[in-house]
Amino acid sequence: MTxxxxxxxxxxxxxxxxxxxxxxxxxLADPNSLTRDCFSLGLGTLCQDMTVRSxxxxxxxxxxxxxxxxxxxxxxxxxxxxxxxxVMCASIRDAVSACLPxxxxxxxxxxDGGMILESLRLGVRGYIVPSLGLGVxxxxxRLVAAGGTFVPATSLQSLIAPVPGGIAVPQxxxxxxxxxxxxIGGLTPREMAVLTCMREGKSNKLIAYMLGMCENTAKAHxxxxxxxxxxxxxTEAAFMAHAHLSRxxxxxxxxx
Numbered sequence: 206m207t208x209x210x211x212x213x214x215x216x217x218x219x220x221x222x223x224x225x226x227x228x229x230x231x232x233l234a235d236p237n238s239l240t241r242d243c244f245s246l247g248l249g250t251l252c253q254d255m256t257v258r259s260x261x262x263x264x265x266x267x268x269x270x271x272x273x274x275x276x277x278x279x280x281x282x283x284x285x286x287x288x289x290x291x292v293m294c295a296s297i298r299d300a301v302s303a304c305l306p307x308x309x310x311x312x313x314x315x316x317d318g319g320m321i322l323e324s325l326r327l328g329v330r331g332y333i334v335p336s337l338g339l340g341v342x343x344x345x346x347r348l349v350a351a352g353g354t355f356v357p358a359t360s361l362q363s364l365i366a367p368v369p370g371g372i373a374v375p376q377x378x379x380x381x382x383x384x385x386x387x388x389i390g391g392l393t394p395r396e397m398a399v400l401t402c403m404r405e406g407k408s409n410k411l412i413a414y415m416l417g418m419c420e421n422t423a424k425a426h427x428x429x430x431x432x433x434x435x436x437x438x439x440t441e442a443a444f445m446a447h448a449h450l451s452r453x454x455x456x457x458x459x460x461x
Contacts, residue, residue: 228252228253228254228255228256229252229254229255229256229277229278229346229347229350230255230256230258230273230275230276230277231248231255231256231257231258231276231277231278231279231280231346232257232258232259232260232266232269232270232276232278232279232280233245233257233258233259233260233279233280233281233282234260234261234262234263234265234266234279234280234281234282234300235259235260235261235280235281235282235312236261236262237282237284238261240282240284241259241261241282242259244257244259244280244282244312245257245259247339248339248342248343248346251339251340251343252343255343255346258273258276263279263281263296263297263299263300263303266279266281266300266304267300267303267304270303270304270307276307277307277350278307278308278310278331278346278349278350279300279304279307279308279309279310280310280312280333280346281297281300281309281310281311281312282312282313283311283312283313284313284314285313285314285315286313286315288317288319288320289320289323289324289327294323294327297309297311297324297327297328297329298327298328301327301328301329302328308330308331308349308350309328309329309330309331310329310330310331310332310333310345310346310349310355311324311329311331311332311333312333312334312335312342313332313333313334314334314335315334316334316336316357316360317360318360318444318447320332321356321357321360321444322441322444322445325354325356325437325440325441325444326441330349330353330354330355331345331346331348331349331354331355331356332355332356332357332360333345333355333357334357337357354437354438354440354441356440391433392430392433392434395416395426396426396429396430396433398416399412399416399423399426399427399430400430400442400446402415402416403427403430403439403442403443404443404446404447409423409424409427410423412426412427427439430442434446
C-alpha cells in the first residue's frame with residue numbers, strides 16, 4: 206500500500222514537472238504586457254492547480270484553443286475602455302464563437318451595468334472588475350469553468366433593485382389590451398409578476414408562494430419569461446428588464 210501511494214505521488218510529480226496540468230487551464234488575452242504578467246503571476250501564485258497561458262490578443266487566444274484542447278476558460282482584459290464600441294463588440298462576438306464551447310470572461314476596469322448587459326448579450330460568461338481582488342477573481346473563474354455565469358454583486362444589485370414603483374403587475378380588464386409601455390417581450394400580466402419576483406432574486410418556491418401558484422407552475426412561467434425575452438438565464442432576464450424599463454422603452458422579444 207505504501208509503495209502504491211509513493212508511486213502515485215511520483216507519477217503526479219512527473220506530470221507537474223512535464224507541464225501536464227491537473228487543475229484549471231486558463232488562457233489570458235491582454236495587449237498590455239505588464240497587466241498580463243501581473244494577472245498570470247497572481248493567479249498562478251494564489252492557485253497552484255491553475256495554469257495560465259498569456260497571449261496578446263483574442264485572435265492569439267483562439268489559436269491556442271485550436272492547438273490545445275485542455276483550456277477551460279478564456280480571459281480577456283479590455284482595461285478602462287469607455288465602452289464597447291463596434292470594433293470591440295465584433296471582436297468579442299467573434300472570440301465567443303471561436304472559443305466555443307470554452308467560455309469567455311471579460312476583465313474590465315469599468316463596473317458598468319450597461320457594459321455587463323451588452324457583454325452577456327454577446328455571449329460572454331463572466332465580467333470581472335479588478336477591484337474585486339484576486340481571490341474573488343479566482344472563484345469567478347472556477348464558477349464559469351463549472352458552467353456558471355459571473356457578474357459583480359455591486360452591479361447586479363443596482364440593476365435588479367426595484368426602481369421607484371417597481372414593475373407593477375398590469376391591471377388590465379378582461380379583453381383589453383395592455384399598454385405598449387407595459388408590454389415586455391410579449392409577457393402576460395402573470396408573467397410580468399413572475400419577472401418582478403425574478404428581478405428581486407426570489408426562488409421558484411418563493412415566487413409560487415407569493416403569487417399563489419404551485420411550484421411547477423412557477424417554473425413554467427420562468428421558462429416562458431426566459432424564452433420570450435431571449436435570455437439565457439434569470440440574471441440576464443433581470444438585466445434586460447431593468448435596462449429597458451428604466452429608460453421607459455418596450456423590450457421586444459428576441460424570439461421569432
